[in-house]
Amino acid sequence: MSGSPSRKRPRHEAEGRISQTDIVGEPQRDEELWLSDGNIVLVAQRTVAFRVHKSLLAQRSEIFRDLFSLPSSGTEETLDGCPVVHLIDPPDDLRHLFSVLCCGRNYYYNKDKVQPVSVKVLAALIRMSHKYAIQDVLADALARLQRYYTANLAEWSAIASREQYRFADDVKADPEDAITVIELARLTDTPSLLPTAFLSCFALDGTTVPCSSSARDREHILARLAPEDLTRILRGRVKMTKMHTFRIFAIFAMRKSLPSAECRTSTNCGKAMFAGFGNAGHDFILSVYQDDQDDILLSSLSGYMANSDPGLCAKCRGDVETALENNRRIVWEQLPDLFDLQVDGWPATDPDHCEYSMATWSTVRATTNIPDCRRLISTCAMNVVALGDVGPADSTCIS
Structure with missing residues (x-):
């Protein structure tokens, strides 16, 4: 576009x-x-x-x-x-x-202090200023929307900072906000809004509607989604679960530097890593289908560290955090592909950061010498494959 x-x-x-x-x-x-x-x-x-x-x-x-x-x-x-x-x-x-x-x-500032503006208000300003060709109002409203639905991973990770632009203390998120943003992105030809808007749709239940909604409300929400966009959300869930879970296991099964070469308690750290990354993969799969997760890209990192701590030494903990954060960045860079979107200017994946992209589950399993780890990888692989086939486009990353 x-x-x-x-x-x-x-x-x-x-x-x-x-x-x-x-x-x-x-x-x-x-x-x-x-x-x-x-x-x-x-x-x-x-x-x-x-x-x-x-x-x-x-x-x-x-x-x-x-x-x-x-x-x-x-x-x-x-x-x-x-x-x-x-x-x-x-x-x-x-x-x-x-x-x-x-x-x-001025909806956006009060005496130079940032004021939260709901998606509902921004949507009204965007629709009306687009219709009546008032370019400065349109640009301001889109800029504010992009402060929340950002294309920058660091800004997306700073959840509290983003929410100051969107939520007041007494205002809750509308579960339909992400769908509204998809509509606005298409209306105004602003494709950079789409990846995080589709990602935010994961906060809805398995049919992309809030579990607490009435039957009439659910029908209304579904009617707002074009069939191809509903497909993008459902297929994106499967793709992300497969790819992200695979990468979590690949980090620990294939990186020879974990536990760290400088670790003095490698036996204890090895056990802690095994316990942590097993739960991290399991927790991530669950988080994709839960409606209370602020950021599913953060869930694997926080889940792993919670399950491995305090078993890791400081050096191993730092190496694990770096590896998981690199993994998270790779997934972020591939968000448009996960949802079959074309977004010019989205951060491109650095090939040097894709050392596991051509690996297979069998390769990951074969490269670890820990019997329990091999069994866990096999079990997780079967669970991920059971999510369904998402087509050949993602086979190089998650086959």
Whole structure:
């Protein structure tokens, strides 16, 4: 996907001036955006009316300027002496847009302090600014969304730092946020949002909907996903589970430097590593299908260290953390491929960091001299293979 959104759009027949005879009832005046000195009234879906400044909107948006220049047909509708223009957009979406355009509201900062903005508000600003070709509002909203759904692994890993942009203390995440972001990425041709949005869909249950949702809500959420995107999520789960679990085992079965060459308690550290990485692979498989995991790419690292500590010496612990973090980076670099996405500029995988990419489970099993480790690898391999075939595209990494 490339290019910038067009500033032109077809005019909707449902938008513009209509005659008094077409009006059924009087719309409700918006409490926030009914400006006493406004000179035009915009009515959203015939229910909510906004009294704003015509010249301000016309200056910021070519679309509004064209809309206001439409000739009236017959008797012009007025409200409180102002001409009325009808829009088909949701009232809440227009309220957020007009708060920025007409009142100078800054959703993002308060006295230079970062303010959290929900995906719902960002989505409204993005949809409306994209539709009405208000490029600065669109750029600001997309930039804020990219602070959370980032293409940078270090920023993604800093969960608390990311959440300051999205969540207030009293605001919880909406399980549909990731699906909304997928829609916005496609609408605005911003593919860099897609990998982490699809990754975040793993926080939904096995059918990509919250377990607590009603049947009607589940149907609604599923309907929002295009069939090919639902396939991407389900296949991505299988691919990631296979690849990541394989790499965890490969690290310990094939790296001759673990336990560390400088380790003075290699027997104890070897046992601790075996106990830790067995649980790490098992925990990662489970984490992919749980809905309370903040970051499944972190789960294998935290799970391993929890299960191996305090058995490892400081040197071995440092080497293991480095190896697992390298593994995590490789998986991150391959996120677009896991979801069958084309994302220009996404960090590319360094071939020098893929020392296990052509290995097979049988090779991993054969290279370890620990009988219990060989049995564990065989069992895990069978469990991962049982997840199903995901096609030939990933066979070089997880065969």
